[in-house]
Amino acid sequence: MSEHPDPEKLINRFRAALEALRPVEQPTDSLLNTLGGWTGIAELAPHLVDDPLLAPLTAIACRFADSSQADADIKQATQALINAVVDTRDPAVFSESLNDLCCCAPILKTSGGELAARVYELAAAPDPRDGSTPAAIARHADALETYLRLTLSEYGSKNRLFILFEDIKQPQPRRYAQAMVRAIATAFDHWELDDNLVESIQVLTGARAPRPGAVHDDRTTRTAHQQTIDITPDAAWATATIELARALRASSAYDTLIHIGRARNALSPITGNEDAIDAIVLDSTLKILSDFLAGITESSTGEWPIEPSAVAELEHLLTRYRIGAHGLHHWLGDRKQSVLTGWGRLAQDLLFLRTHLEGASIYRAAVVLDDILDIYTASRAVEVVARKSDLDGVRRILQPPIVGSFAARAGLLRNLEDHVDELQKRVDNPQSTSHGRAAEVLPAARMVLEAAREQIAKHEPPGKAVGAPAPLPPPLADLFGGGNVPNAIAELDPEILNTLAIGITDARDSRSPFQHVAISAVCERIKDNLSTSPDYKGDTKDKVDYVLHLLVRFLHSRINIEKKYKPYLYKPNANENDLHLDLFDYLVGSDLAGFAQIELTNVAGGRADIQVGFGAFHIYLELKADATKARQAAKTAYIQQTVSYQGGDIRIGFLVILRLGDDKGAPPHLSDLVTHTTATIAGSAHPRHVVIVELPGNRRVPSSMK
Numbered sequence: 001m002s003e004h005p006d007p008e009k010l011i012n013r014f015r016a017a018l019e020a021l022r023p024v025e026q027p028t029d030s031l032l033n034t035l036g037g038w039t040g041i042a043e044l045a046p047h048l049v050d051d052p053l054l055a056p057l058t059a060i061a062c063r064f065a066d067s068s069q070a071d072a073d074i075k076q077a078t079q080a081l082i083n084a085v086v087d088t089r090d091p092a093v094f095s096e097s098l099n100d101l102c103c104c105a106p107i108l109k110t111s112g113g114e115l116a117a118r119v120y121e122l123a124a125a126p127d128p129r130d131g132s133t134p135a136a137i138a139r140h141a142d143a144l145e146t147y148l149r150l151t152l153s154e155y156g157s158k159n160r161l162f163i164l165f166e167d168i169k170q171p172q173p174r175r176y177a178q179a180m181v182r183a184i185a186t187a188f189d190h191w192e193l194d195d196n197l198v199e200s201i202q203v204l205t206g207a208r209a210p211r212p213g214a215v216h217d218d219r220t221t222r223t224a225h226q227q228t229i230d231i232t233p234d235a236a237w238a239t240a241t242i243e244l245a246r247a248l249r250a251s252s253a254y255d256t257l258i259h260i261g262r263a264r265n266a267l268s269p270i271t272g273n274e275d276a277i278d279a280i281v282l283d284s285t286l287k288i289l290s291d292f293l294a295g296i297t298e299s300s301t302g303e304w305p306i307e308p309s310a311v312a313e314l315e316h317l318l319t320r321y322r323i324g325a326h327g328l329h330h331w332l333g334d335r336k337q338s339v340l341t342g343w344g345r346l347a348q349d350l351l352f353l354r355t356h357l358e359g360a361s362i363y364r365a366a367v368v369l370d371d372i373l374d375i376y377t378a379s380r381a382v383e384v385v386a387r388k389s390d391l392d393g394v395r396r397i398l399q400p401p402i403v404g405s406f407a408a409r410a411g412l413l414r415n416l417e418d419h420v421d422e423l424q425k426r427v428d429n430p431q432s433t434s435h436g437r438a439a440e441v442l443p444a445a446r447m448v449l450e451a452a453r454e455q456i457a458k459h460e461p462p463g464k465a466v467g468a469p470a471p472l473p474p475p476l477a478d479l480f481g482g483g484n485v486p487n488a489i490a491e492l493d494p495e496i497l498n499t500l501a502i503g504i505t506d507a508r509d510s511r512s513p514f515q516h517v518a519i520s521a522v523c524e525r526i527k528d529n530l531s532t533s534p535d536y537k538g539d540t541k542d543k544v545d546y547v548l549h550l551l552v553r554f555l556h557s558r559i560n561i562e563k564k565y566k567p568y569l570y571k572p573n574a575n576e577n578d579l580h581l582d583l584f585d586y587l588v589g590s591d592l593a594g595f596a597q598i599e600l601t602n603v604a605g606g607r608a609d610i611q612v613g614f615g616a617f618h619i620y621l622e623l624k625a626d627a628t629k630a631r632q633a634a635k636t637a638y639i640q641q642t643v644s645y646q647g648g649d650i651r652i653g654f655l656v657i658l659r660l661g662d663d664k665g666a667p668p669h670l671s672d673l674v675t676h677t678t679a680t681i682a683g684s685a686h687p688r689h690v691v692i693v694e695l696p697g698n699r700r701v702p703s704s705m706k
Contacts, residue, residue, distance in 0.1 A: 007047040010040060018056060032064050038073035045080035049087045058085060058097040062104035078111040086118040091138040098146045102153075112155035119143040120156070123164055125172050125180070128220045134175070141179035148183045158191060165193075168200040170214040171223075174230035177204045181231065185238040189245060198242060204228070205235045232269060233276060239266035240282060260290045277317060284314045413452050419503045420445045422588055437499070444496045445503075448476065451486045473501040473565075502565050503585070518670045519552050526691055529676035533689045535650040543614050544652055551621075551654060551693050552674055554586050558695055559667055572660065572698045576625040579658040579695065583623065584610060608645050620645035625658040625697070643679045643688035652689045660698045667696035 017034050035041060041061055048054040058081055065074060078101075085097040101107055101115055108115070122143035126132040132140075144164065150156040165184055172180065181201055187193060202208040206228035210216075240263040247259035267283045270276045288310055423445055426438035472485065476497060526548055530536045536544060563570045568578035587610070610621040622642040626635070642655045667673075673694045678687040 007044065010035065010044045011047065011051075011053065014044065014053060014057065018053075031060060038077040041077040042073075042080045045077070045084040049084050050090055050093070052090070052093060054084055054088060055093045055096045055100075057081070058100050062100045062107060065104055065106035074106065075110045078107045079114060082111060082115050082118055086122065086143075089135065089139065091135045091142070094139055095142045098142060102146060102149050108150075108153065108155060112150060112153065116147060116150040116156035119146045119150070120160060123147045125164075125168060125176060128170070128215050128223070129217070132173070134173075137173045137175050141176045144176070144179045144183055148186060152186075152190060158187070161187065162193070162197055165197040165200050168203050169212070170210040170220070171204055171206060171227035171231070173227060177227065177231040178234050180204060181234050181238045185242055188242050201235050201239055204231050233279070236266050236270050237279060237282075240264070240279075240286075244286070257290060257293055260286050260293075264290075281314065281317045284310070284317060288314065413449075416445070416449050416452065419500075420449055423503070441496055441499050441503070444492050445500050447492070448489055448497075448500065451489055473498050476501050498565060502561075519549075519556055522552050522671050522674045523549055525671075526674060526676050530652060530689055530691075533652055534686055535652055536689075539614075540617060540650055543612075543617075544619065544650075547612055547619050547654065548691060550587060551656065551691075552670075554583060555673060555693055555695055556670055557586075558582075559670065559673070563701060569695075569697055570699050570701075574625065574658060574660065574697050576623055576658065579623055579625060579656065580609060583621075583656060587612070617650045619650070619653065621654045621656055623656050623658075625660060627660040639677060639679050639690055642690050643681065646688050651686060652691075654691045654693065656693045656695065658695050658697045666702075667699065668694075 014035060017031050032038075032041075035044060038061075041057065045054070045057065048057060061077060061081055065078075081097075082101070085094060085101065088094050088097070098119070120143075122140055123146075124140070126137055126140045147156050147161060147164075151158050151161050161183070165180070165187070168180060171177070181204065184193070184198060184201055188198060199208060203211060204227075206224070243259045243263035243266060247256045247263065250256045250259060264283055264286050267279050267286075270279045271283045273279075288307075291307070291310075420442070423438045423442045427442055472489075523545070527545060530541075530544065558566060558569060561569070566582065568574040568582070571578075608620045609623040612619045612621070620642070622638070622645070624638055626638075638655055638657070642653045643651075646653055673696070675692045675694075677690050677692065679690065680687045
């Protein structure tokens with residue numbers, strides 16, 4: 001082939017190659033070679049401006065960009081493609097080709113900045129004096145949405161994007177106005193926007209007067225009224241979702257309710273239209289959430305403010321929506337449906353909690369919070385996930401009303417039920433190392449459980465039970481509101497009650513969905529360390545993360561616990577068995593009940609201290625008590641023993657050490673007590689990973705330190 005092949009011959013060759021493909025056949029490398037590789041694409045692209053062949057050429061370039069090593073050739077070809085696409089006036093070819101380029105990581109890597117710069121030239125609002133055709137308006141809209149996507153991927157400038165928002169001076173044709181509303185709502189989901197940028201939506205709808213610089217002539221005045229009518233449904237939805245995001249970012253329940261009210265006000269112009277079923281669904285869910293937040297913070301009687309009739313109506317609306325009443329014509333599509341379905345599930349969860357507070361089966365309120373987090377993350381309009389701090393805001397606002405108040409007692413009762421079940425299992429197993437202690441505690445646990453159930457079933461406020469005042473250890477005191485308890489409970493052995501309190505505290509803490517900031521920081525650091533392991537992926541990663549979280553929670557609990565609850569932590573002669581029993585009790589009190597086994601034999605020719613089995617793989621925990629002052633990570637023997645259990649399983653394990661030889665001062669910070677190391681094994685292609693958890697022992701109470 002000549003250095004500069006004839007463009008007409010290249011076009012004919014390309015068209016013939018495409019026509020030779022069967023209807024369902026995908027192009028292969030040979031098609032790229034037919035064009036002369038990337039050099040041929042660079043030659044061909046400028047001649048396909050406004051030609052339908054430009055779309056398949058762009059698709060082929062994106063398809064084979066991954067397999068090419070010639071970065072310079074890709075750069076030249078993609079520059080030519082970008083220029084041809086942006087210069088194309090055919091809206092279908094323009095839109096399809098831009099989407100392919102935005103989805104191709106290798107092309108964005110080489111030319112993402114150049115693509116952003118070119119589409120920005122078209123992203124501004126069309127000049128109303130030009131009498132733009134629908135095709136031209138569509139190009140402006142697609143350019144704006146493309147620049148938004150590229151900015152979220154850090155190829156464009158968010159400040160230049162904000163300039164586009166601020167330059168909205170008057171109503172726009174529907175297609176461009178839709179793109180602008182979507183861009184503003186999506187940008188708000190990722191960044192905090194100044195009010196004047198968000199208010200551009202009101203300019204588009206006519207709710208605010210045109211800004212200085214707007215065009216005023218007879219033709220624009222005549223069309224402006226229809227343009228504001230066209231965009232009203234989309235603007236209402238976007239404004240409502242922006243206010244909902246503000247609600248979840250608010251600093252108080254009061255502010256949250258204000259923003260929910262504003263969201264409902266934004267939807268009010270369209271909720272009267274029965275065809276706008278999606279807006280009606282969102283408004284109904286916002287009302288339920290508003291009633292819940294207002295009622296739970298104002299109620300002092302333990303009432304759960306969710307009306308069954310409202311939830312039933314919402315479920316009916318969702319059914320209509322899913323069957324085929326698609327509602328507003330905006331761009332959220334399947335993602336919008338997942339959001340609305342999520343809100344419906346949340347309302348059903350809240351009603352479920354209300355119903356089951358009347359009986360013995362108590363709901364774990366954490367599920368409700370998980371649903372809200374799912375809803376928030378699903379509401380994003382694009383694939384790029386940003387503003388992770390927003391999730392902390394969701395937790396901050398919704399944790400108190402859901403997990404606090406009356407629901408806190410519900411959760412504690414559920415933890416007590418689970419703990420009673422676990423005690424019964426130990427009593428039924430004579431081989432259990434804690435069989436005897438479980439038999440002592442079980443009768444008292446059943447008595448406390450029945451008393452708490454009876455109080456909640458009668459809807460008695462905390463502390464109003466018939467009986468006598470009695471000092472109970474937390475969290476048992478929380479079950480009875482810190483007030484009167486039945487006489488039979490008040491007369492129980494205090495030591496038995498302390499043991500029971502520790503059991504349900506561990507069950508509660510191990511299941512809590514709310515991460516303490518120190519726990520979260522430690523876990524994220526260790527996860528980063530583990531990321532180099534080939535086994536740390538998929539379901540295995542999820543299970544390893546869960547065990548990691550449990551162990552760090554265990555450590556956090558034990559470095560704060562008082563001597564009367566766990567005396568072994570304050571004894572100079574504590575041993576490995578003390579740690580063994582405590583940690584095993586903690587693990588089986590969590591959702592690992594039935595998965596964790598103690599002193600399992602025939603593992604690597606020895607006996608593993610604790611094995612957590614997940615069917616397809618196992619995680620092993622090696623336990624040690626050490627009285628030396630040397631850094632534990634340097635103890636080769638402990639590390640080697642831990643990794644030896646990984647020979648026939650995943651190459652990740654845990655070493656938990658009770659430190660008895662430290663100075664008698666304050667214990668180290670949590671972040672210093674959880675570390676990570678690797679061990680290279682001869683003949684193995686990959687190192688073994690060990691997470692080391694060091695539990696301070698032989699401690700002194702703070703008041704005795706000098």
